[in-house]
Amino acid sequence: MSVQDLTNAIISGINAGAEQFLEGTLAAVLPVIWLALLGLHLGRPYILDMINRFTLRLGADLLWLIYIALRDFLILSGVVMSFMFLFPDVVTTDSLPLTGGLAACCLFAVLLVKLMGDPDNNLRDFRIVTGLLGLGAALYFIPYVIGVQGNAVFSGGLGNISNFLVTNTNASWAVGIGYVSIALFAIMGAIAAGYTLMTGGRAEVPDTTTPTTSI
Amino acid sequence: MKPDDISNAITQALVQGGAAWMISTIVAFLPVLWTTALMLHLGRPYVLRTLRRCGLRLGADIWWMSYLLIRDAILLITFALSWIYFEPNIVANSALPITGPLATLFLLLALAVKLSRRIDDDVNAYRLATVFLVLGATLYYGPLVFAVEATSQSYLAGFAQAFTSNTNVGPALVIMWISLAGAALVVIWLFVRALISANRSMERQVRQRQTPTTMEAAAGGR
Numbered sequence: 001m002s003v004q005d006l007t008n009a010i011i012s013g014i015n016a017g018a019e020q021f022l023e024g025t026l027a028a029v030l031p032v033i034w035l036a037l038l039g040l041h042l043g044r045p046y047i048l049d050m051i052n053r054f055t056l057r058l059g060a061d062l063l064w065l066i067y068i069a070l071r072d073f074l075i076l077s078g079v080v081m082s083f084m085f086l087f088p089d090v091v092t093t094d095s096l097p098l099t100g101g102l103a104a105c106c107l108f109a110v111l112l113v114k115l116m117g118d119p120d121n122n123l124r125d126f127r128i129v130t131g132l133l134g135l136g137a138a139l140y141f142i143p144y145v146i147g148v149q150g151n152a153v154f155s156g157g158l159g160n161i162s163n164f165l166v167t168n169t170n171a172s173w174a175v176g177i178g179y180v181s182i183a184l185f186a187i188m189g190a191i192a193a194g195y196t197l198m199t200g201g202r203a204e205v206p207d208t209t210t211p212t213t214s215i
Numbered sequence: 216m217k218p219d220d221i222s223n224a225i226t227q228a229l230v231q232g233g234a235a236w237m238i239s240t241i242v243a244f245l246p247v248l249w250t251t252a253l254m255l256h257l258g259r260p261y262v263l264r265t266l267r268r269c270g271l272r273l274g275a276d277i278w279w280m281s282y283l284l285i286r287d288a289i290l291l292i293t294f295a296l297s298w299i300y301f302e303p304n305i306v307a308n309s310a311l312p313i314t315g316p317l318a319t320l321f322l323l324l325a326l327a328v329k330l331s332r333r334i335d336d337d338v339n340a341y342r343l344a345t346v347f348l349v350l351g352a353t354l355y356y357g358p359l360v361f362a363v364e365a366t367s368q369s370y371l372a373g374f375a376q377a378f379t380s381n382t383n384v385g386p387a388l389v390i391m392w393i394s395l396a397g398a399a400l401v402v403i404w405l406f407v408r409a410l411i412s413a414n415r416s417m418e419r420q421v422r423q424r425q426t427p428t429t430m431e432a433a434a435g436g437r
Contacts, residue, residue, distance in 0.1 A: 001216065003216065003220045003221075003223060003224045004224075006216070006220075006221065006224040006228075007224045007227045007228045007231070008228075009228075010224065010225060010228030010229075010232060011228050011231055011232040011235060014228065014229075014232035014233075014235075014236055015232060015235055015236055015239060018236050018239075018240070019239065019243070022240070022243060057270050057271050058271055058273060058274065060270070061269050061270055061271050061273070061274030062274060062277075065265075065269070065274055065277065065278050068265055069278075069281070076251065076254055079250065079254070080247045080250045080251055080254075081247075083246055083247065083250060086360055087360060087364035087365070088360075088364060088365040088367055088368050088371075089364045089365060089366055089367050090364065092367045093367075111254065111258070114258075114261050115257065115258060115260060115261050118264060120265075120268075175368065182360060189253075192257050193257060193345065193349045195260075196256075196257045196259070196260065196345055197342050197345055197346070199260050200338030200339070200341055200342055201259040201260060201263075201334075201335075201338065201341040201342075201345070202260060202263065202338070203260050203263040203264045203267065204260070204264075
């Protein structure tokens with residue numbers, strides 16, 4: 001082995017190791033983010049109850065804004081960190097939950113509902129958001145617990161199911177689900193961009209059907 | 216192999232590997248920044264809706280200020296980190312999306328719209344910035360997902376070869392130089408605009424300062 005061979009081996013070791021470490025860290029942090037955002041979303045009645053007890057409007061406003069900012073920032077982080085589920089190389093190399101990409105789509109759909117609707121004041125929109133978060137959590141946690149974290153424990157039929165639910169032991173499904181997720185992301189992204197272009201970034205769509213009346 | 220050789224190999228590996236790691240970390244982090252920037256920009260109607268519900272002016276101001284700061288800072292950081300797409304050695308040697316420099320140019324155009332027009336008051340300026348950002352993001356994500364991050368997929372080999380910078384160096388460098396020229400034009404335009412604007416505002420201030428002085432001189436003369 002020459003000095004250059006050794007140098008190249010160490011360089012590729014550093015890069016491959018650092019990449020896998022980064023992806024592993026993201027995969028380990030994602031369940032925490034999912035749990036925290038679910039906790040904050042489901043804890044809405046508790047926050048509202050607390051806001052009603054404030055005697056000063058400033059404190060109530062600040063609590064509500066911090067709550068909304070934290071909750072939505074976690075949803076946004078969840079979507080951003082789930083981007084690795086869309087990369088074919090990553091899903092075929094790393095041990096990730098099989099339906100993680102679809103869970104990310106649910107999170108993105110939540111953001112779309114928040115953009116186009118008003119889940120904090122409209123019951124229908126709130127129900128849609130809650131349903132999407134529940135579905136996303138199921139799509140993430142079931143393959144994560146049974147597959148990624150349980151494949152060393154299960155054997156036989158359960159072992160097969162466990163292996164099926166992990167991306168690098170079921171690469172063809174993982175890549176296929178990745179493409180479906182990319183298509184869903186692209187469609188929802190186009191809807192979000194179209195909506196924002198239509199409204200021009202304003203809070204509501206200008207009502208063009210109402211005739212203007214001169215007073 | 217002597218101990219000195221091993222020591223040299225480790226030193227070189229740490230230096231070269233560290234540089235390569237830094238570049239690959241930036242490349243891996245850029246999709247995160249692009250997505251966040253896009254979401255924050257597109258999420259403006261939601262932020263405005265939340266802002267309207269604030270009972271106090273202070274809460275609304277804090278909310279809006281935080282939104283603006285985070286949104287624009289992320290856009291600027293994304294552009295700053297995307298500078299690697301304008302470095303020929305990196306473009307030729309690293310696996311980058313071939314249209315990354317064009318995406319960076321569109322990001323700069325969105326920033327230029329923000330700097331030259333009041334996009335938070337002017338609907339058309341906001342739409343223009345949105346179009347630039349969406350185009351930039353599309354040019355970034357497409358080759359990243361289906362070329363750079365899809366080398367394991369044999370049926371995408373042709374696409375991956377064509378849209379990855381270090382496997383299609385000639386066109387990658389052409390795209391890079393064209394984008395760099397575009398970026399230089401935008402920066403020169405911003406520079407000239409800033410100078411003209413500063414000249415106008417400062418001339419006005421100097422005139423305002425001089426007016427009472429001439430009046431005082433006239434009064435002293437009497």
